[in-house]
Amino acid sequence: MDSADPNSPLKILLAYDGSEHSLAALDLLIELPLPAGSVVSLIGVINPRRPGDEERLGQGMEQASRRLQERGATASASLRRGDPAEQILAAAEAENPGLIVVGAQGLRATLGILLGGVAQQVAEYAGQPTLVVRAPWRPVQRLLLVIDGSPHSQRALEFLAHFPLPQGCQVVAVHVLPPMAPPEWVARAWPLGPEIIPPLPSYLPSESSEWQKAEEAEAQALLDGAVAALNATGLAAKSALLHGDAASEVIAYARAQQAGLIVCGSRGLSPVRRWLLGSVSRKLIHYADCSVLIVRSPGG
Incomplete structure (x- = not known):
């Protein structure tokens, strides 16, 4: 986003895992009046030890992309394998978005944001503004x-x-x-x-x-x-x-x-x-x- 022009398109990286908090992040983005031409890149990360998650996550990301497109944004989705925080940070470094959006708690978390959790790591180490969304939206x-x-x-x-x-x-x-x-x-x-x-x-x-x-x-x-x-x-x-x-x-x-x-x-x-x-x-x-x-x- 060009800080001098509020109408310039936003380039957003949305971390998605199908959890309540990532769905809240999606809802929040859909609520925002994103400028025309804004692009949302969804990233999902598969744990190599849980290959069965790939189909579920892929379907969820397709549905999320459609919802964003219905609101006028250009949306794309990609799946990666590995550590979620590392993969999100790598994608942010490669794509250099104007904003990173991540849910406060993933499907595997049980105690909210734990010290060193995915949201905490992304917010601390990313070079871009990071929006940590907490449910309920x-x-x-x-x-x-x-x-x-x-x-x-x-x-x-x-x-x-x-x-x-x-x-x-x-x-x-x-x-x-x-x-x-x-x-x-x-x-x-x-x-x-x-x-x-x-x-x-x-x-x-x-x-x-x-x-x-x-x-x-x-x-x-x-x-x-x-x-x-x-x-x-x-x-x-x-x-x-x-x-x-x-x-x-x-x-x-x-x-x-x-x-x-x-x-x-x-x-x-x-x-x-x-x-x-x-x-x-x-x-x-x-x-x-x-x-x-x-x-x-x-x-x-």
């Missing part, structure tokens, strides 16, 4: 855009501004301020111990209050800029300033607002960084009740 009438002031969230905003959303969809730009912690708490929690870190300044209540007000004003200005940018593209947008742990607050707010989608920027992980498990985007994919779109920064 529901129309995307409201979505949350996580804003933190980083280049990654700016990239997510730019991508969303030209993404084909259903008519009437409302966007809520969300920023989360961490709770203020007294210096002695920080020292106590510091992994090397308080004797290693330099002396921390102590704040009088009035100073602490002024600092908090300044931080909130800066965060609100950030949100106001995001809302203005979204409104300028014709999207209905508003903002919400939250306090607490970023992932926990976003997930709770999404649940309270009955959001159908959370959009978040991410720098991604290379194989040498795979020990970095605490990112907000990973927690959102892992624990959110709704679908999550992770937008990768260029080169990230």
Whole structure:
């Protein structure tokens, strides 16, 4: 998708295995007003130890292709053999789609998205924006855009501004301020111990209050800029300033607002960084009740 032209065709890679979540992914794509000329490539992966799945999966992919074609998209299907995450990532590298769509949980999963599961691996290692769809599918009438002031969230905003959303969809730009912690708490929690870190300044209540007000004003200005940018593209947008742990607050707010989608920027992980498990985007994919779109920064 050309970020400068919202009407340019989308090239989409849809991972399909016939599970409830991949069917939800298909339903979500069919709901979106895809630009004319958009192309959807379906990929199914057969476990070499289960060759009997090939006929069932092939038939399901043919039906999915027909549904997409009925909505005006060009659709094709291909079957591969091997590890699902590896094959999806290989197809993404070869085809370079503008968007990867994958169900949050496959037929063989029993505990949702497990650490290192297919959806998690694709979202972390793919170089393209990745939409992880969770069943049950529901129309995307409201979505949350996580804003933190980083280049990654700016990239997510730019991508969303030209993404084909259903008519009437409302966007809520969300920023989360961490709770203020007294210096002695920080020292106590510091992994090397308080004797290693330099002396921390102590704040009088009035100073602490002024600092908090300044931080909130800066965060609100950030949100106001995001809302203005979204409104300028014709999207209905508003903002919400939250306090607490970023992932926990976003997930709770999404649940309270009955959001159908959370959009978040991410720098991604290379194989040498795979020990970095605490990112907000990973927690959102892992624990959110709704679908999550992770937008990768260029080169990230």
